[in-house]
Amino acid sequence: MTPESIDPRALRDAFGAFLTGVTVVSTRDCADRPIGFTANSFTSVSLDPPLLLVCLAKTSRNYATMTGAKHFAVNVLSESQKEVSNTFARPVEDRFAAVEWSEGRAGSPILANVAAWFECAMEKMVDAGDHVILMGRIMAFENSGRNGLGYARGGYFTPILASRAVSAAAESNIELGAVLERDGDVLLLGDQTLSLPGCDVKEGSPTEILQDYLEGLTGLKVSIGFLYSVYEDKSEGKQHIVYRAFASEGDPAAGRFLEPKTLTAEQFKTSSTADIIARFALESSIGNFGVYFGDETVGTVRPVAAKVAQP
Template sequence: MNPEPTRLLRDAFGCFMTGVTVVTTIDETGAPRGFTANSFSSVSLDPPLLLISISNRSANLSAYTSGRGFAVNVLSEGQKAISNVFARPSEDRFTSVDWQAGPYGSPVIAGGSAWFDCSLERAIEAGDHTILIGRVEDFDASTAPGLGYCRGAYVTPAAAALSAEHGPRVVLAAIVEHEGRVLLLDDGAGGVKLPEMRVGQGGARGAFDRLIAETGTDATPGLVYAIYDDTERGLQFIVHLCPAATDAHKAGAFVALTEAAMTDTTDPAQQVMLRRFAAEYRQGNYGQYVGSHVAGEIRPFAKG
């Protein structure tokens, strides 16, 4: 299979903000089950139907596909911790959560923006996920603002309003590579860093063009290698792999990724990223990192 459409879809979907939900059910033993999902959508008003999707690799798949129904809990902006609990493997995700059985029987989490208790209308296999269509049997909503998710980070209405007021805080960075060597610049503090450029009114493309122009290289934008939030500085970084046809440059130097060179990289997140790139370059396979400057996940894709 050509990996390019898959990569493009993944990157495109990561650019949109989605609501964060926890989908719950009761398994055949009577135990509560749940997972964090942002694939929640309305299907029909008459009858009232909605859908979510669950990975076919989920250990709880059978509980949802053969159970009586499920509940969609729309989390509020203060429930990031609950989202994280249900997004990670755990023996019992419900021990630290205030919940009760909904009118139709599935667990309803307290303090959310809304909940929908549904009977299972249909389960449809679709690629590597199964779509669950539920008929809404009962629901409730509160005035609590909802929790969103965009580009690997949580978004709240307050944060979104602040971002809109003060402009984007997105930084493009580039791993400009030629024959295994990477362009590194003086960071002004005794170390080195990747070329980077703050996104302004010209948008991401304008920022990237300025970045390449300042380095004086013939690099071209390639795979999105990392998307992460630096929560300490309030910045979001989008890092591209940028192959260069030659080693021409007017700033910095192309450096072999030795241990000494990577140790000189003063930004800890960039240092970890360059160590990963050095290993993946040798293997010929790359992954995309999504998360924060301290923790996240790597999603592999084939070298394009």
Template sequence: MNTEARFDPREFRATLGTFTTGVTIITARGADGLPVGVTANSFNSVSLDPPMVLWSLARNARSLEAFQQSGHFAVHILSAGQEDLSNRFAKSGADKFTGVACSEGAGGAPLLDDCSARLQCRTSFVYEGGDHLIFVGEVVAFDRSGLPPLVFQAGRYAVATRKAASLSSGSLDAGWSEDHLPYLLGRAYFQVYFRIREHVRADGLSDDEYFILSTLAVRDGRTQAEIEAGLSHAGCDCGFQVLAGLRQRGLLRCEDGTGDLRWFLSDEGRRRTLHLIAAAKAIESEVLAGLGEWDAVALKNLLKQLVLSTDPGLPDLWSPPPAATTGAEA
């Protein structure tokens, strides 16, 4: 452990970064009437009675004088979807408010929209704190939206999630347990898709047929090879007989342009597929509502990271279509 009086500033910053914080934007209106705003994670509570909070600003900040003269400031606790807004207000010198929707709060401080929470404050004290000034304010008004907050940890943005309760007790002698990732992913997939499958079966489709139709709903005009590649992660049977069967039932049509048949949803196929996708989205909304908005955002973020970190090079279902010519309908 480093106990020396003088130490590496970068290492000190990295050490402080292990403390997870929220992300705020502090705004005010200067004596010249112009709005100012900065991104800060130095925000903290001070007192409940009276209600007081604090934050700090570097002495060399361009907006320091405006905050000192204003007498009021507004604290915006950013929501998980406001990473771009955080980056905008973290930059120095730019016109940060151009195109940003806001209203006017106490003391003329701009109030930004879609935050997790906002606190309007009257400046009570300003203290020296090394290379920063510490602003302490009394909260005169506040509101919160319930949106999950944006989080900052070790120099990166993150999202907050609650620790899950245990599914069961104990583990097998072989070392397997409820924390085994493939088990968790597989069970979660089964439990969510099981409800979707009821709609798929009611529409007279197999899982493979539903996946094929859904893939073509994302981008029409794929060849059999492209459909197989796009669904390789699902282990689907995308053979010609399955595609021809869907065509025979009036759900697909195909065109022969460059020697490879390209498959398209028919009008009826598109109608039925969109109906099933709507049902799937409704089930997804119910599942995520059960988690709560904070954990829903965290779950999707972690799954995206897992997909990216383990991707063996699977094709992207949402990639733009290749240039192709079409011929007569088959």
């Protein structure tokens, strides 16, 4: 591959493999009105002097305001603030009417209940292709101790959710499973009767065990994504923990990649697998994923993932 042949969409998807936090960058416009937008292109730069940076698309509606601002704030969203992120990612005129906030020392809007916030003076701006890098010198900050909201591969995740689920199931007979996807299709085992790939686990990191199993099974490169279902099958006496996972290109050594929406419940080995695939087909169509908690017949879906719009 040469620089000239790089597909921007494919490159963006590859960048999306990197897990980040989610922030709302805020300032005031020339009329002293608060403005803000969701961004995950944020990083620390230096402790001495205290510097950070965020990146902003030149096509952003906030470009003129941000590049003209003397001060701005970076609000690191907590894991309970998915809706705040969505609010500041949408083209809503008065985004601040939907959230609780206060003024920082320099007047920048500081959101309530965030994991941390930083108020900065604009240090410098660096042109960077179709973006501009805004470097800020930190004037004040606060760390609340809350867990941050995560983002990867086009969706939100809450890191503590998966660890709690695995800990709760630690004393049970656990079977790990995967909705192993590629280009919207899911890997399923069997010919007449279909099932998800899965393996038993006794000790060790569940995600590492599952990744090793899937790569050995398929011969493909596999990355483990987010928790997808946690349920007890009372008839088997097993606790099932199912993750989303992503496969590389190539023909799998075992199983077939099938389009979920073309399958019927009667084709699956268990009703719980049929439910997982049906839910995955629905959630894929709307781009909003969740985690199921319950048993093989009754449970609830906790929404924790949705696509983020560009600022």
